[in-house]
Amino acid sequence: MSAEPIGPHDLGGAQAGPVELHEHAVAHWEKQVDAMMTLLSERGHLKVDELRRGIETLGEDAYERLSYYERWAQSMTTILLEKGIVTPGAITAKVAEIKARQP
Amino acid sequence: MSGDHEHGHDHAHPHPFQPDDDAGGLTEHMALVAAVRELLIEGGIYTAEDERRAIERMDARSPAAGARMVARAWVDPAYRDRLLADGSAAARELGIEVGPTRLIVVEDTAEVKNVIVCTLCSCYPRWVLGLPPAWYKARAYRARVVVEPRAVLAEFGTELPEGMAVRVHDSTADMRYMVLPARPEGTEGWGEEALAAIVSRDCMIGVAMPDPAQSAA
Structure with a gap:
């Protein structure tokens, strides 16, 4: 009845089970992701359409596997790298630093 | 007496009923x-x-903002007209900021039930409802509500009368929908505050209908 899906995000009419009504509290790191998007877009570094492009090109496997804000985080990182606002080397070093800081 | 739990200690310390958000470790x-x-x-x-x-x-954003708009529309027909004509302007009229995206309000009647979704992502009128519930962003709701809205609404406990039409509105990046539910019978003479109290988030998404019995009034 409908056209082929345009990507893994195009879910209208797809097969799916019952709606999972369990409500999840939004974790602080998820709010930080949301705030990051708001602040970057307010300051003209990243548009919502770019966020969506980044999410829609994650690939089917990642789209299904990642949680909502994990997709945002992945997409925003990709776009920030494309724009040169952050660099791969700086991210790798910072991730290592953060992990080392863990108790 | 049998006050002991299976782990058998006394309750000098409080039990955590919900772990901290970030208690699962660093992913x-x-x-x-x-x-x-x-x-x-x-x-x-x-x-x-x-x-x-x-x-x-x-x-700070919550469904209270949307509920205030709904209650006003129920008591003031002129406001209802303005709300349906231009949701963003009608929100601002009540001091509610709605951001750059256009807010479109769709009205339930005795014959028509409206439901909102974003099949492609998770566009949601967060300025008037706060952050979306998890199910709104998840696969099942987005996939199914556009093809079998009655079955999906039934999962929320909302059974629609046989002859009622269902309109499902799929959001886009540039606009957001909000449902103006039908004012239920039994609320005649209620003030705006009492009316707003029965307008839940789910009523404005369209998966539920206001229930006067839920009111403390």
């Missing part, structure tokens, strides 16, 4: 977010204070 994505966040702050793109304020603004 790869959490580490990535923390890294990018620190790089942006170090790079002067924004400050930790900017972030704190943004989260505070986010937390």
Whole structure:
């Protein structure tokens, strides 16, 4: 009845089970992701359409596997790298630093 | 008496009923977010204070804003007309900021039930309803509500009368929908505050209908 899906995000009419009504509290790191998007877009570094492009090109496997804000985080990182606002080397070093800081 | 739990200690200490949000340890994505966040702050793109304020603004938004608009529309036909003509302007009229995206309000009647969704992502009128519930962003709701809305609404406990039409509105990046539910019978003479109290988030998404019995009034 409908056209082929345009990507893994195009879910209208797809097969799916019952709606999972369990409500999840939004974790602080998820709010930080949301705030990051708001602040970057307010300051003209990243548009919502770019966020969506980044999410829609994650690939089917990642789209299904990642949680909502994990997709945002992945997409925003990709776009920030494309724009040169952050660099791969700086991210790798910072991730290592953060992990080392863990108790 | 049998006051002992299976673990058999006395209750000198309180039991945590919900673990802390971040108690699961640091995932790869959490580490990535923390890294990018620190790089942006170090790079002067924004400050930790900017972030704190943004989260505070986010937390302050709730369905109470949308409910206020609904209640006003129920008691003031002229406001209802303005709300349906231009949702964003009608929100601002009540001092409710709605951001750059256009707000379109769709009205339930005795014959028509409206439901909102974003099949492609998770567009949601967060300025008037706060952050979306998890199910609104998840696969099942987005996939199914456009093809079998009655079955999906039944999962929320909402059974629609046989002859009622269902209109499902799929959001786009440039606009947001909100449902103006039908004012239920039994609320004649109620004030705006009492009316707003029975207008829940789910009523404005369209998966539920206001129930006067839910009111403390």
